[in-house]
Amino acid sequence: MFIVRPFQRQTSIRSILGFMSLATRWGDYLFPGITVLTRDLHDVKAIHETAIAMRVGDSPRKRHEFQRPETDRKIAYTLSKLLSRENTRFSPNQLTQRMTYWQRYGSLISHFGLLDEKRTKSVDGYREMIFRDRCGPANEEPAIRRRRITHFKWYRHNRHNIPTVIGDDVHRLFVGQTGSWRRWWLTGLRPPADAPIAVRLVRELEFFFVVWQTLFEASALLLRETGRADVPKGRRSDPSELLVAELVDSRTNGPLKWQKLISLCLQIHDQLISPRVEMWQAKAIKLIGLEKNADGFVKLHNGKDIATLGTTHSSELPEALAELHLTYCDLQGKRHAVCAFSFKHRKRGPNCPALSAGFASWRWGLFSYRFQSSQTLFESLRYSD
Amino acid sequence: MSSQQEPSLAFLWKQRRRIRRLLFFTYRFNFRWFHNEVLNFIRRSAFSDTDVLVFATRFDDDGYVGGSKVFGESFGDLYSLDEWAKWDMRHQVRYVPATQHLFHNKFIVAEYEKPINGRQFAYLLGVGSANLTWGGWQRNFELWTWDAGKGLRACASFLKFLASMPSVGKGVVESWVDGINRSAQGSASLPWLFGDKEALRQRAFKALIGGIQGDARVLRILSPYFDEGSPQLMEEILSLLESSKGPLPRVEVWVDASQIFASASDYRSLMALQKKCNHKILVKSLRTKARAVHPVWEQVHAKAIELEGASGSVSRLLGSANFTAAAWIGRRNTETVFHETARESLPRLLDHSLEVGPVPDEALNRWACAETDMKDGHEAKQRYIYWAAFDETAQPHTLTVSYFSKDLPVSFEIVAAFDSRRTVPPRLQAIVELFQNVESWIWLKNQKGLLKLQLKSRLSLFPERMRVILKFAEGTSIESGVEVSNPDFGLRDPTSGIPREPSYENVFGLGKTIVDPLPKRTTLEASDDDAPDEEEDVVEAPAAPDSLTDDPDFDRQPVGVQFAKSLAKAKVDPIQMKILRRRVEAFRGQAQDPAERMMLDVLHHATEEKAT
Numbered sequence: 002m003f004i005v006r007p008f009q010r011q012t013s014i015r016s017i018l019g020f021m022s023l024a025t026r027w028g029d030y031l032f033p034g035i036t037v038l039t040r041d042l043h044d045v046k047a048i049h050e051t052a053i054a055m056r057v058g059d060s061p062r063k064r065h066e067f068q069r070p071e072t073d074r075k076i077a078y079t080l081s082k083l084l085s086r087e088n089t090r091f092s093p094n095q096l097t098q099r100m101t102y103w104q105r106y107g108s109l110i111s112h113f114g115l116l117d118e119k120r121t122k123s124v125d126g127y128r129e130m131i132f133r134d135r136c137g138p139a140n141e142e143p144a145i146r147r148r149r150i151t152h153f154k155w156y157r158h159n160r161h162n163i164p165t166v167i168g169d170d171v172h173r174l175f176v177g178q179t180g181s182w183r184r185w186w187l188t189g190l191r192p193p194a195d196a197p198i199a200v201r202l203v204r205e206l207e208f209f210f211v212v213w214q215t216l217f218e219a220s221a222l223l224l225r226e227t228g229r230a231d232v233p234k235g236r237r238s239d240p241s242e243l244l245v246a247e248l249v250d251s252r253t254n255g256p257l258k259w260q261k262l263i264s265l266c267l268q269i270h271d272q273l274i275s276p277r278v279e280m281w282q283a284k285a286i287k288l289i290g291l292e293k294n295a296d297g298f299v300k301l302h303n304g305k306d307i308a309t310l311g312t313t314h315s316s317e318l319p320e321a322l323a324e325l326h327l328t329y330c331d332l333q334g335k336r337h338a339v340c341a342f343s344f345k346h347r348k349r350g351p352n353c354p355a356l357s358a359g360f361a362s363w364r365w366g367l368f369s370y371r372f373q374s375s376q377t378l379f380e381s382l383r384y385s386d
Numbered sequence: 387m388s389s390q391q392e393p394s395l396a397f398l399w400k401q402r403r404r405i406r407r408l409l410f411f412t413y414r415f416n417f418r419w420f421h422n423e424v425l426n427f428i429r430r431s432a433f434s435d436t437d438v439l440v441f442a443t444r445f446d447d448d449g450y451v452g453g454s455k456v457f458g459e460s461f462g463d464l465y466s467l468d469e470w471a472k473w474d475m476r477h478q479v480r481y482v483p484a485t486q487h488l489f490h491n492k493f494i495v496a497e498y499e500k501p502i503n504g505r506q507f508a509y510l511l512g513v514g515s516a517n518l519t520w521g522g523w524q525r526n527f528e529l530w531t532w533d534a535g536k537g538l539r540a541c542a543s544f545l546k547f548l549a550s551m552p553s554v555g556k557g558v559v560e561s562w563v564d565g566i567n568r569s570a571q572g573s574a575s576l577p578w579l580f581g582d583k584e585a586l587r588q589r590a591f592k593a594l595i596g597g598i599q600g601d602a603r604v605l606r607i608l609s610p611y612f613d614e615g616s617p618q619l620m621e622e623i624l625s626l627l628e629s630s631k632g633p634l635p636r637v638e639v640w641v642d643a644s645q646i647f648a649s650a651s652d653y654r655s656l657m658a659l660q661k662k663c664n665h666k667i668l669v670k671s672l673r674t675k676a677r678a679v680h681p682v683w684e685q686v687h688a689k690a691i692e693l694e695g696a697s698g699s700v701s702r703l704l705g706s707a708n709f710t711a712a713a714w715i716g717r718r719n720t721e722t723v724f725h726e727t728a729r730e731s732l733p734r735l736l737d738h739s740l741e742v743g744p745v746p747d748e749a750l751n752r753w754a755c756a757e758t759d760m761k762d763g764h765e766a767k768q769r770y771i772y773w774a775a776f777d778e779t780a781q782p783h784t785l786t787v788s789y790f791s792k793d794l795p796v797s798f799e800i801v802a803a804f805d806s807r808r809t810v811p812p813r814l815q816a817i818v819e820l821f822q823n824v825e826s827w828i829w830l831k832n833q834k835g836l837l838k839l840q841l842k843s844r845l846s847l848f849p850e851r852m853r854v855i856l857k858f859a860e861g862t863s864i865e866s867g868v869e870v871s872n873p874d875f876g877l878r879d880p881t882s883g884i885p886r887e888p889s890y891e892n893v894f895g896l897g898k899t900i901v902d903p904l905p906k907r908t909t910l911e912a913s914d915d916d917a918p919d920e921e922e923d924v925v926e927a928p929a930a931p932d933s934l935t936d937d938p939d940f941d942r943q944p945v946g947v948q949f950a951k952s953l954a955k956a957k958v959d960p961i962q963m964k965i966l967r968r969r970v971e972a973f974r975g976q977a978q979d980p981a982e983r984m985m986l987d988v989l990h991h992a993t994e995e996k997a998t
Contacts, residue, residue, distance in 0.1 A: 005529070008524070228756075
C-alpha cells in the first residue's frame with residue numbers, strides 16, 4: 002500500500018484573477034513594440050542577423066521555418082559570436098532560451114518589420130530605431146512612435162521618485178511634494194500636471210488591481226486557515242498607506258494580518274475605487290477608442306468590465322472576485338490552481354495563494370515593471386558584467 | 387510487482403509492457419480531467435486496439451463538472467472530445483444508475499501483454515480509496531495498492547454481480563470475468579462487500595486481527611465519513627480483539643479535519659462514537675508541517691482499518707469502505723476491501739511534509755454545529771444529481787439523469803449554451819433555443835432516481851454546453867452539467883472531436899466543424915531576474931506545413947470525384963459504407979441550402995443502392 006502521489010507536476014497561475022492580460026494590453030499601449038520579455042538589444046541583433054542569413058524575407062515558408070524552435074540554436078550561436086566581438090564570453094548553450102526567441106521577441110520583430118529589413122544595424126542602431134525621435138522605421142506610424150518615446154522619457158525622468166519601500170518607512174514616504182507624487186503613483190489620485198493621460202489611467206488601474214487582488218488573496222488565505230473569510234469593512238483614516246505598510250511588513254503572517262488586509266481593501270474599494278471607477282472607464286474608452294476597440298482594455302475574463310466590478314458593493318466583492326478567479330483558472334485549464342471556489346459558501350480550492358503586491362522600486366504594485374522594462378531594453382545590460 | 391516504483395496512477399503506463407485493455411471502476415468520475423490528462427498517457431502505452439472501459443456512479447462535483455464554467459454555473463462540454471476521438475469506440479464510459487445499489491467501489495484492472503508467453507495475459511489489480519478524479523489522484527490524502535492481485539477472484543465475483551444488473555446489460559463485463567478467472571489462481575482472499583455483508587464483515591475483521599503476531603498495540607481507523615452505525619462497527623472489532631488478543635489496544639481515529647469531505651453530521655457521528663467508547667478514542671488528522679502555527683489540514687479521503695501489533699507487525703483493511711454502516715452493514719452500498727499485512731504502519735509511511743496531529747475537542751464541537759448556517763449545503767445533501775448523460779448515438783437524442791431524492795421531480799429545465807468566447811450565429815442559436823424549450827422533449831421515464839428524456843425531433847446538431855435542472859414540488863431544485871456518454875464519432879471531426887457541420891462536403895470527411903476548436907492558451911513564465919513575476923500569454927509560433935500534401939488547399943478535387951471515390955471505397959469496405967450512410971442520413975435533414983439538400987438526397991439514394 003502507498004500514499005497516492007500526484008503523477009503530474011502542477012503549473013501555477015501567477016496572475017490569480019487574470020488582471021495581467023489587461024496590464025499587458027495597457028503596457029503595449031504605453032510602449033508599443035516593447036514587452037517585458039524583450040530584454041536586450043543584442044538579442045534583437047542576433048535574431049535579425051540569423052533571419053537575414055536564413056533569407057527569411059524571400060518566402061513565407063522560410064519565415065515559418067525561422068519561427069520554429071529549432072532556429073533557437075542558430076540564434077544562440079550568432080549571439081555568442083556577436084558578444085565575443087564585445088569581449089563577452091557566452092557559449093551558445095548558455096544563451097539558448099527557456100522560451101523560444103520567437104516567443105520572446107516576436108512582437109518586437111513584427112512591430113518594427115525587421116524580417117523585411119535586409120540589412121542589420123549596430124546595437125546602437127536598434128536602440129535609435131526604438132527610442133530616438135527621428136530614426137524610426139517607415140512602417141511605424143508617427144503617433145505610435147511618439148507615444149512610446151514620450152512615455153519612455155517621462156518615466157526615465159521620474160523614476161528616481163520611486164524607492165523600494167521597506168518596513169517602517171511607509172509614512173515618511175508620503176510626506177512633502179515627493180510624497181504627494183508617490184501617493185499619486187500608488188493610488189492614481191491627484192496626478193502631477195506633466196503626467197501623460199495614459200500613464201495616469203494605468204496608475205489608477207494598477208491601484209484597483211492591487212486592492213482587488215490583495216483582497217482576494219487575503220480572503221483565500223483566511224478561508225484556508227480559518228474556514229471562513231467574512232471580515233467587516235475597515236474605518237481607518239488613511240487606508241492606502243496602511244495597506245502598503247501591511248503588505249511590506251513581512252514579520253507577521255497569519256489570520257490577523259489577512260483580516261486587516263481584507264478590512265482595508267473593502268474600505269478602499271468603497272471609498273476610493275467605487276466613486277471614480279466609472280469615470281476611469283469612460284476616460285479609458287475615450288482614449289483607446291480613438292484607435293481600437295477598447296474592450297480588451299476594460300473587460301475582464303468573465304466578460305464583465307472594470308466599472309461593473311468596481312461598482313460592486315464591498316459586501317459582494319469577494320464573491321465576485323472568486324467567480325472571476327474560477328473563470329480565469331478554467332480558461333487557463335488550470336483547475337488545480339483554484340484558491341477559493343466560493344467565499345460565500347466557504348468552499349476552499351486546492352491551491353494556497355500568496356500575497357502578490359510588492360513595493361520594490363521597479364514594481365510598486367503588481368504590474369509596474371512594465372515601465373521599467375522599457376528602461377531595461379534601452380540599457381541592454383543583460384550580458385554586461 | 388512493487389508498488390514502491392510509482393506510487394501514483396502513472397504506474398499503469400510506466401510498465402515495460404503494453405496495455406491490452408483497462409477497466410476503471412469509480413464512484414466519482416471527472417470525465418474532463420480523465421479525458422484531458424489521463425487518456426493520452428494510456429494511449430502511449432496502448433496497442434491500436436486497446437479498450438478502456440470506465441464505470442462511474444457519480445460526477446465529480448469538485449467545484450465544477452466537466453471542467454467548464456459559463457457565467458458561474460457548471461456545464462459539461464459536449465464538443466471538445468479530441469482525445470476520445472482518437473480512441474473512438476475503444477473507449478467507453480458507462481454511467482451506472484444508483485437506483486438499486488450504490489456502487490462505491492474504486493478499483494482498476496489492467497490486462498497487459500505478457501512479455502514471454504504471448505498467449506496468456508497478465509492482470510494487474512489496483513484497489514484503494516481514490517476516485518477517478520483530479521482530487522483523487524493529484525491532491526487528496528488517499529491510500530492505494532497495485533499489489534492486490536490476490537483479490538482478482540473477488541473482483542471477478544463482483545463483476546459477475548455487476549453484470550446481473552439490468553442497467554449494465556449483457557456482454558459488457560463478461561469477457562473481463564472470463565479473462566480474470568482464467569488468470570487468477572486460488573480462491574478469493576477476501577470477498578468484496580456486496581449483498582448480505584454480515585458474514586463478509588466478520589471474515590474481514592477476523593483477517594485483520596489474525597494478520598498480526600502477538601498483542602495488538604494500536605487500532606487505527608482512517609475514514610472521512612461516519613454514521614450512526616460507526617459505534618457498532620467499533621464494538622464488533624473491539625470485542626473480536628478482546629476475545630483473541632487480550633487487552634484492548636489504543637484506538638486512534640484519523641479524520642478529515644479539512645472539512646472538505648466530512649460534514650457536520652460526520653463529526654456528530656464521530657462524537658457519538660467517542661461517547662460510546664467513553665472518550666478513549668484519540669481523534670487525529672494529518673497536516674502539513676510547514677504551517678504548524680496555523681495548521682493546514684490535509685484533505686483525508688483515505689479509508690483503512692489498521693492494526694499494529696506490539697511486535698511491530700501491521701495488518702490492515704483498505705479500499706473504498708468508510709467506517710460507516712452504509713459501507714459495512716447496509717445492503718445498498720457495494721465496496722472494495724483488500725487485506726494486507728505489512729511491516730510499516732501508517733505513521734511511518736508519511737513523508738517529511740506531513741505530520742499527524744490531534745484534533746482538539748473544541749474544533750470537533752464547532753465543526754459538528756457548522757451546518758446550521760450553511761443552508762445550501764444542507765439542502766444539497768437531501769437531493770443531488772449523480773450524473774446526467776447525453777446519448778448522441780440515440781436518434782432522437784436522449785438525456786438520462788440519475789439523481790438522489792425521496793420524491794420525484796415535477797418538472798425540468800435544460801440550459802444550453804455555446805462557449806462565451808464564440809459569436810453564435812442564428813442557426814446555432816436556434817439549436818440552443820430548441821434544446822432549452824421544454825416542449826421539445828418527451829418524458830420517457832420518471833421513476834425514482836432515474837429520469838430519461840428524449841428529444842421529439844431527429845437532429846444531428848446539439849449545443850456545445852448543457853446543464854439540466856430538476857424541480858421538485860415544494861419549489862426546490864437540483865442541477866448538474868451534462869456529459870456525453872455515447873459520442874457518435876462518425877459525425878465528428880477525427881482530430882478535434884467537434885461535430886461536423888451538416889453539409890455534403892462533410893459527408894466525405896472533409897470540410898468544417900460546427901464551431902472552430904477554442905484556442906489553447908499558452909502561458910509562458912519568464913525566469914529572468916529583472917522581471918521575476920512576469921508571465922505572458924504568448925501566441926504559439928505558426929508552424930509551416932511539413933509538405934505540400936499537408937496543406938488543406940492541396941489536391942482539391944471536384945465534388946463528383948470525391949463522391950465517386952468515397953463510394954468506390956465504401957463498396958469494398960462495409961464499415962466505410964455504414965459511416966457514409968450515417969453521415970448522409972444525419973446531414974440531409976438539416977441542410978439549409980436547397981441545392982445542398984438535393985445533393986444529399988442523391989447521395990442517400992446512391993448509398994441505399996450500393997447497400998442493396
